[in-house]
Amino acid sequence: MQETFQNIVIEDVYPELDCGRYPVKREVGDRLEVWADIFKEGHDVVSAVLKHREEGESAWSETQMRLFENDRWNAAFDLPKNTRYEYAIEAWHDEFATWRRDIGKKVEAGQNVSLELTEGRGIVKGAHERSKDKRLASTLTTFEEADYAERLALLRSAEVASLMAANPDRSRSTVTRTLLVTVDRERARYGAWYEMFHRSQGTAPDKSATFADMEKRLPEIEDLGFDVIYLVPIHPIGTTNRKGRNNAVFAGPVDPGSPYGIGSAEGGHKAVHPDLGTLEEFRGFVGATRERGMEVALDFAIQASPDHPYIKEHPEWFRFRPDGTIKFAENPPKKYQDIVNVDWESEDWEGLWREWRDVLLFWVEQGVKIFRVDNPHTKPFAFWEWAIREVQKDHPEVIFLSEAFTRPKVMRNLAKLGFTQSYTYFTWRNHKHEIIEYLTELTKDWPKEYMRPNFFANTHDILPHILQFGGRPAFIMRLVLAATLSPTYGIYNGYELCENTPRGERGTTVYYQDSEVYEYKVWDWNRPGNIKDYVRRVNEIRRENVALQELTNLEFHEAWDDNVLFYGKKTGDNAVFVAANLDPHNAHDSHVRFPLWDLGIAEDEPYIVEELLSGRKMQATGSLFWVRLAPQAPVEIFRMEKASTVNDGMDA
């Protein structure tokens, strides 16, 4: 038999991810709303508090919970810092509040309550014995000297009620398990990423660009409105079995090799490729980026070329075959002889884990606060959970982006165990129904609590078919979808130039022809047909409209044409709507429906619509609105205002 019993049930706590196994995620400045079903048998009054503290603190802060309806309670607390907070709920039977409610009913019914007053005094006395609160002693003294009416007034007073509420009997309270919320900085939720392939940022076609060349591009990238510059690995590259242009099996004598073939005699994951410059120059590039209000995200790819120094220094971290040769990466029957994977089953797995953590911390020391993690889904989940925590416990500002294009549950698990952001299926979602279905999953279902999408319109490895076939209209349309469906999005350099030549026949591959992954390259960053004006304007619109800086406020609205996607985001007074023609080959006209009922605009009330890409303003009435989206202008972005709130010279 148990030693005591709790008589309050607390269940269905929100947010609580997988029974508290993983933290949920929020951002600095948010407020965490916590909900739970809380009840007791019978009809006694229940009190409940939301307890919360920064992880590691010993004292809890407490916020009174309120009954919403149907035994569901809530409270909230602020998340001002980039750290982790703990929270829990505690509830107990409030004997005095129960007494006070009941005596009120009896007094109203005209009953004599002398005995009840004595009972009430007993409850106060008990509270005083527990708490030694002097104000309670004084209440008891007052009670002794008072007559019936005075005693009644005293014990029913708001003062005594609040005194008693401050001294509850929590000896048999129910407390939930302690839950965690990871509070990341704002960039975790909101930012525009530019994937810069370092070696192609210069002007000489036969050699690598350098950190200095890259720095020269910063004014333009800043002008385009990006927040993050993502670099593929910057480390020395192996020569054994190095791949040639267009992923040829053998490299030519001048081919630089894939930057993912990490490690050579010149160093491994903590070294900088000499062609790019020195470590000091890298730090200079990081600083120059920061001075322009941007920051650098670095690739973190756990794999090695056969020339990586680790193989000699730590052969115990690799797997050797019965004939003494090292085991190359493979996806049978394919073999990747330019890459070896570490052996996660190594006897010295702890040393291996520590080394990778130290690599991360090394780059954090160099000023890198964002890592784009290559293929995390092929490394143990437990490693990531540990390593991310190891870094964030001293550097909570560090952001990890999971590049896991894999099965949905694996992607989601990486997000649960700690990745700050995730690559997504957006890159392959083209049709209206599949975009709506996928975005509804990301913004309305459980993933919204822990998985932050980063919508890449392309990457150095992915030239989606829609861009291959759809050309410039598709580039504009996919840019706007990425940048407005998700608060974090990215493009890989060349996107702004509408580069869409695949390696092979269109529609049969997602790789780029003559990709700088395998060769030197020089881009004309102003070549005809580029969409830089669009990129610049879209990023400007994102900065000017807070609604676009959030994820879960996304709502899809009616559009009568199945090629027209219509959706909106609203935060406070800021309401932005996007109409996108998903068909890059044909114009589509459609009615769309503004949710006037959400905007406080009556169906017969005039309102102002500003199309933000063109700057044109219109006055309209009624929720139905007509859009014509031609391939040359496939997207419109509307900001809505009540006519009466604008003072722009137009008749309201």
Place this chain on the structure above:
Amino acid sequence: MQETFQNIVIEDVYPELDCGRYPVKREVGDRLEVWADIFKEGHDVVSAVLKHREEGESAWSETQMRLFENDRWNAAFDLPKNTRYEYAIEAWHDEFATWRRDIGKKVEAGQNVSLELTEGRGIVKGAHERSKDKRLASTLTTFEEADYAERLALLRSAEVASLMAANPDRSRSTVTRTLLVTVDRERARYGAWYEMFHRSQGTAPDKSATFADMEKRLPEIEDLGFDVIYLVPIHPIGTTNRKGRNNAVFAGPVDPGSPYGIGSAEGGHKAVHPDLGTLEEFRGFVGATRERGMEVALDFAIQASPDHPYIKEHPEWFRFRPDGTIKFAENPPKKYQDIVNVDWESEDWEGLWREWRDVLLFWVEQGVKIFRVDNPHTKPFAFWEWAIREVQKDHPEVIFLSEAFTRPKVMRNLAKLGFTQSYTYFTWRNHKHEIIEYLTELTKDWPKEYMRPNFFANTHDILPHILQFGGRPAFIMRLVLAATLSPTYGIYNGYELCENTPRGERGTTVYYQDSEVYEYKVWDWNRPGNIKDYVRRVNEIRRENVALQELTNLEFHEAWDDNVLFYGKKTGDNAVFVAANLDPHNAHDSHVRFPLWDLGIAEDEPYIVEELLSGRKMQATGSLFWVRLAPQAPVEIFRMEKASTVNDGMDA
């Protein structure tokens, strides 16, 4: 840093109630299907087993789990006994299966796999070292003496695969928490209840009936097709502040008092009211009921009259007021001076708990295997969880019905913590939309895992307004709804007589006029207008159609009239449909739609419909079907058969 790491994730286990806090429920003969998301990083082969055993056994049985799709796995195990079973999932990386899959791909691609064979031998050797399985030793010997082709054939053979699967390396497997399923006997799910008010089963208007009188009614109740006879408390009744007829404040000299005023000088909860007979005669009644294939459910009401022996024997279990008087039950400003509640906060709460458990065990010893628990929601949840377990650990056949007409989450919690069955809101759900909504919650949502409804059409305390106003058509309609929506249902005696006189103006109360709760009464069990033929036929139909013996197979179907409710249940080949006119005052004609697509009947294929209340048979074609439901025959129950499967002389 952890000492080792698991590399398999098992999540979203089904069924798992509140993170494993409570067992789910099933019945003897069921099979428990268990599902989970199971995955590992990368592309290795995973193996998983469902472990299961009777609670208390030390050894697990294991059933191989299968991948269904999208990383979701399943397996099932049988539940042959009335007990509790434990289950858990264990999963591990299957190194040999991974090796076997990969070598297959390499061989198909024509690669030499000598090294792979040596690696495969190493895996077999490791398994032998762990398991000492002689068959593995023999495999290794064979391997040594074989050439390349023979080695390949050997290690790729089904024999070695199954040998290796039988000797897995589970040293780093992931195991879920252990979950529980309570397996009750069939009566927990399926049964027709007849609430018999003991004192009114006789023929003398001025005195109580006896167990002997009650026994005389058994043939009739058996003939009507009931399975359970529920008795209100049979204990001595207090005289202090006893209530009179129609709940009058004072009893007259001959008024027997409410049977819920339990306890007098003649005994308490372990005694039998002398007016009814002796304890031995009660056992006789229980036995006579069992001989007719029925069983007795006894009321268990934790409350006492002011004359209950406990008050003298155990004053520590009650609360006394500052003036020394006992605290009566109250719901301020109302006072119930004929009832005292026990003090659950008593210093001797453990003694109190044990006593109530012993009361239950006492009646179990007398042959009672079903308890209808009065107002459990006003007693501590923790007590019920403990007490039900205390009884069921030695008497798993005991069924507890929760009479908690209270807030939804409290009702559901009582079911979670152990009540076998629950009274429901059915008694107050009259309109089509609310019946569909409520039944969908009960049959499709989480409650189906732990809450078994018992649909009472009336009780001794509840004469619903629909019966007060709707008369005989309403009685027939509500009978059929209760008996076919839920596999367990009940009526209170008098229902079959369409007794519907309220205490006061119709529609202002749910109490019966001149209720036997407060007075002696004699019924004419064959009085004109009774619906006993309906009751008998409905119970017969329930027994003849297994589909009606289940809950979660309920599906609502289209009926064009909002007063017509149309639904069906299908189990195996047995498919039964009910069309009910919810309006007792008017006839309603409507199209209803049989789900032919679920029955394997084509839209143009003839089928046979048998109306089970009248016995008439029709041949029909097409899913649309016309029903006319007049007040005098407000319900039709159809059994569907494919025309080709029936051999009844009708043309198919």
